[in-house]
Amino acid sequence: MDLRQQIIDLWQACFGDTEEFVQLYFSTKYSDENTLAIIEDDKVLSALQILPYTMTCWGKKYRASYISGASTWPEYREKGLMSRLIREAFITMRNREIPFSFLIPAEEWLYDYYAKSGYAPVFRKACEVYRxxxxxxxxxxxxxxxxxxxxxxxxxxxxxxxxxxxxxxxxxxxxxxxxxxxxxxxxxxxxxxxxxxxxxxxxxxxxxxxxxxxxxxxxxxxxxxxxxxxxxxxDIFCDIPATVENNGYKRGMLRIVNVRRILHGYAKAFPQVKHVWRIIDDIIPQNNGIYFISNGKCMQRPDDDKFNTDDIYTVSELAIRLFPISDPPFLSLMLD
Structure with a gap:
């Protein structure tokens, strides 16, 4: 079967982009290696791409995967196929040592949909208007x-x-x-x-x-x-990073794929902080546990009720805690 052509056909059926854009995307961004698909009887039913990017935060660079082209044929929707693919994507990211995933929901209702997979709406942007x-x-x-x-x-x-x-x-x-x-x-x-x-x-x-x-x-x-x-x-509308004075509006969502890796970076960046946090992740069990953050280090222990924790966070709540609305991450110039 021709995987690439089937992904193109699915993309065009779901997104309605111009032929020129589709040709650009599939000649520059697409690869079989970064494509995950559910296939039955040689037919692609649902697919997505995990595109490689770098995210800077706390003075360091982290690998991040952008979920792109998440799509399912209309007759196969509401069967849990995309949820399966997203879970498979998380496994792939962890195997590739990628600690962050991010995406831009195409419609407002999709923010709630992706929240079920642990994504949090932490990316924000503001706008300046000039006349x-x-x-x-x-x-x-x-x-x-x-x-x-x-x-x-x-x-x-x-x-x-x-x-x-x-x-x-x-x-x-x-x-x-x-x-x-x-x-x-x-x-x-x-x-x-x-x-x-x-x-x-x-x-x-x-x-x-x-x-x-x-x-x-x-x-x-x-x-x-x-x-x-x-x-x-x-009028001229200019996208800019959100600030404390102008926290703007939602731009995209972030998912912590490897909590231990990210909390280790957080601890090194803020050696003065001390926390004992219980993290709950219903999809990636390796993220569950008690995290001790102190003196620039982070230690993970299995979840145990004997430990008194400062706070209990789901993985999406942790992203909001680490990237608050007062200092949100920013993304721009994505092919969305």
């Missing part, structure tokens, strides 16, 4: 993809907790942006060094900036002028 911007009257120079990426990776790497993008992924981001009629826009200093970068497109009578970076307010204002010159009509 009455005059177009730029200055010329700009072009850059290579390598120059764009060098600036992009340095700036996104400065974010406290964020999904990162490799160079290969960045190239796909630019291709997808072009397919959607968008543009990457940059401003420079006198030495032609990039001072600001924006990923913008026109959608539903507004200009969407899917992410942007700038060195200072002057660079931000120049970016806005160039965005206005490229897209003359509509």
């Amino acid at each position: 009455d911007i005059l177009p730029a009257d200055f010329n700009v120079c072009g850059n290579t993809i390598g120059e764009y990426y060098a600036y992009f990776s340095s700036r996104i790497g400065e974010r406290t907790c964020c999904i990162q993008h490799s160079l290969d992924d960045f190239k796909v981001i630019l291709q997808e942006l072009e397919l959607a009629g968008g543009k990457v826009i940059a401003v420079h200093n006198n030495e032609k060094r990039i001072r600001g970068l924006a990923f913008a497109l026109f959608y539903n009578n507004r200009i969407l900036v899917k992410d942007w970076f700038y060195d200072d307010i002057a660079a931000r204002n120049e970016l806005l002028q160039l965005i206005r010159r490229e897209f003359p009509k509509g």
Whole structure:
């Protein structure tokens, strides 16, 4: 059987993307190795991809898998197939030593659906709206993809907790942006060094900036002028990381696949904290237990009622405890 073609057929039946986007995705992001499927009589009934990413938090880099293309033929839905696949994905991630999984629900009701698998809605974003911007009257120079990426990776790497993008992924981001009629826009200093970068497109009578970076307010204002010159009509809506002052709205969900690994990183990052936590995970039994966090270390013991714990958390509650709404992780420029 041709697994790839069957996955394409299922994708097109479920998502309704353009042929150009499907071709881009399956020529750049898809691989059989990262695809999980339920197959009966040589027919793919349900499938998903686990795409490799890196997530930075607490000053470290962690491997993370993005659940993409989760889909089931309509006649086979409500039979528990996707829940089976997600559980299989967790086993695969643990075998590959991937401690985080994340996803972006396509519809609001799916937040409750994925919560049943231990995902928590900790990713958030805010939005800034700009109006009455005059177009730029200055010329700009072009850059290579390598120059764009060098600036992009340095700036996104400065974010406290964020999904990162490799160079290969960045190239796909630019291709997808072009397919959607968008543009990457940059401003420079006198030495032609990039001072600001924006990923913008026109959608539903507004200009969407899917992410942007700038060195200072002057660079931000120049970016806005160039965005206005490229897209003359509509208010400019710019996605930005959420803050304490503007905690924004839900952007995606995170699942801790390996609690011990993540709590060890948390303990090292905050050596002054001391906790005794009981963690409950109904899907990944290896995560269950009592966790002693002290002096920069984390020890796991089997669950035992003899220990007095500070708190009891489900695995999704633990994610909310570690990544609170006051300091949420951020993700942008996903192919969603």
